[in-house]
Amino acid sequence: MRINTLIRDFLVRALEEDIGTGDITTELTIPDDTNSEAIIIAKEDFLLAGLPFSLEVFSLLSDHINVDKHHSDGSSVKSGDTIAKLSGPTRALLAGERLALNILQRLSGIATLTKRFVSEVEGTGAKVLDTRKTMPLMRYMEKYAVKIGGGYNHRFGLYDGILIKDNHIKAAGGVARAIELARSSRVHLMKIEIEVKNLDELREALQAGADVVMLDNMELPMLKEAVALARQISPTTLLEASGGVRLDNVREIAQTGVDFISIGALTHSATAVDISMKII
Numbered sequence: 001m002r003i004n005t006l007i008r009d010f011l012v013r014a015l016e017e018d019i020g021t022g023d024i025t026t027e028l029t030i031p032d033d034t035n036s037e038a039i040i041i042a043k044e045d046f047l048l049a050g051l052p053f054s055l056e057v058f059s060l061l062s063d064h065i066n067v068d069k070h071h072s073d074g075s076s077v078k079s080g081d082t083i084a085k086l087s088g089p090t091r092a093l094l095a096g097e098r099l100a101l102n103i104l105q106r107l108s109g110i111a112t113l114t115k116r117f118v119s120e121v122e123g124t125g126a127k128v129l130d131t132r133k134t135m136p137l138m139r140y141m142e143k144y145a146v147k148i149g150g151g152y153n154h155r156f157g158l159y160d161g162i163l164i165k166d167n168h169i170k171a172a173g174g175v176a177r178a179i180e181l182a183r184s185s186r187v188h189l190m191k192i193e194i195e196v197k198n199l200d201e202l203r204e205a206l207q208a209g210a211d212v213v214m215l216d217n218m219e220l221p222m223l224k225e226a227v228a229l230a231r232q233i234s235p236t237t238l239l240e241a242s243g244g245v246r247l248d249n250v251r252e253i254a255q256t257g258v259d260f261i262s263i264g265a266l267t268h269s270a271t272a273v274d275i276s277m278k279i280i
Contacts, residue, residue: 003056010137011057014099023095036090036279038097040083040104043274047115048075048083049148050107053141055084057100062092073148077108083275090279097277105272106138107145113270114149117250117263126254126261129154129240133264142267154262162186163214164194175201179208193240202226206233214262217243220252227257 040054048071058065065088071077083104086093117128128151134142143153155161164178172178175194182192193212196202199222205213206229215226223241230239240260241253253261 003052004140006140007053008056008060011053011060011099013137015057015060015096018099019095023091026091026094030090030094032091034090035088036093037085037087038093038277038279039085040101040275040277042077042079042081042083043276044079046077046108046273047111047149048077048104048108049073049111049145050104050141051084053107054100054104057096057103058086058088058092061096062089064088065092073111086277093277093279101275101277102272103141105275106135106270107141107148108275109270109272110142110145110267111149112273114146114151114266116247117245117261117266118150120247120250121254121261124251124254126258127152128250128266129260129262130266131242131262131264132157133268135267146266149266151266152260162190162192164192166195166197166216169194169201175204176208179205179210183209195242198222199226199229202229203233206230206237210237212238212240214240214242215258220249220256223253223258224256231257 051069051073055067065086068085070082070084077083114128121128130143130146130151131154139156143156146153155163162182164182169175169178172181175196179192179194186192191211193214194205194210195214195216196205197216202213202215213230215223218226227239230237238260239258240262241258242262245253245261245263245265250261
């Protein structure tokens with residue numbers, strides 16, 4: 001994978017945050033000309049994601065780090081597996097250890113959780129989407145991890161998709177008015193999505209010609225009614241369920257017939273997996 005400028009700049013700043021003026025402990029205990037080998041080890045079962053970003057950390061610290069990858073992103077890793085073997089200047093290995101592991105643990109956690117949600121809705125036709133509820137400056141990597149887990153990316157930021165939410169509706173003067181204003185000045189190929197909270201708002205959004213409707217925080221009975229109503233009024237309008245989605249209810253939500261299910265928890269609540277690095 002080619003690491004883009006956005007990611008490289010983030011990694012540089014993250015290293016500066018951690019190392020500052022120098023890794024005091026390593027510089028005091030490890031001679032500058034020392035070389036070592038190290039292995040990155042899985043300490044539980046998970047879906048691997050983020051290895052290219054993690055390894056880039058060491059490349060930024062030294063031009064003399066050699067890598068032997070035992071697994072690649074998308075691999076199902078078992079506890080005890082060696083993910084990669086590194087060799088090179090010991091100071092660089094130790095200075096990059098924590099940042100590299102932090103990234104790998106978090107992104108693998110996101111991919112693993114996403115895969116669980118995707119498995120739950122298998123066969124329903126519904127697609128699992130992420131949201132913008134990501135860690136600042138880590139959005140590209142976190143949305144990448146969602147894709148590794150089999151999910152799909154919603155809009156990346158405020159600039160690449162129209163999503164009219166409750167505050168937009170209130171400020172604009174209503175559902176239909178908000179859609180009218182968006183349509184009057186949008187890029188003609190860009191779809192208009194709007195968030196609704198009840199059947200009245202849904203009906204108004206459909207009649208106003210929304211391309212996608214987000215059914216926000218609806219209980220299952222209302223969600224079923226909403227899907228039936230939408231298919232009756234505007235069969236081609238895409239429907240997205242959002243809010244309160246968990247592993248124990250996501251299949252029921254998918255079975256209502258919605259096209260998408262957006263889940264903020266994929267990124268904001270994924271538990272980091274357990275990975276360590278050992279000098280050998």
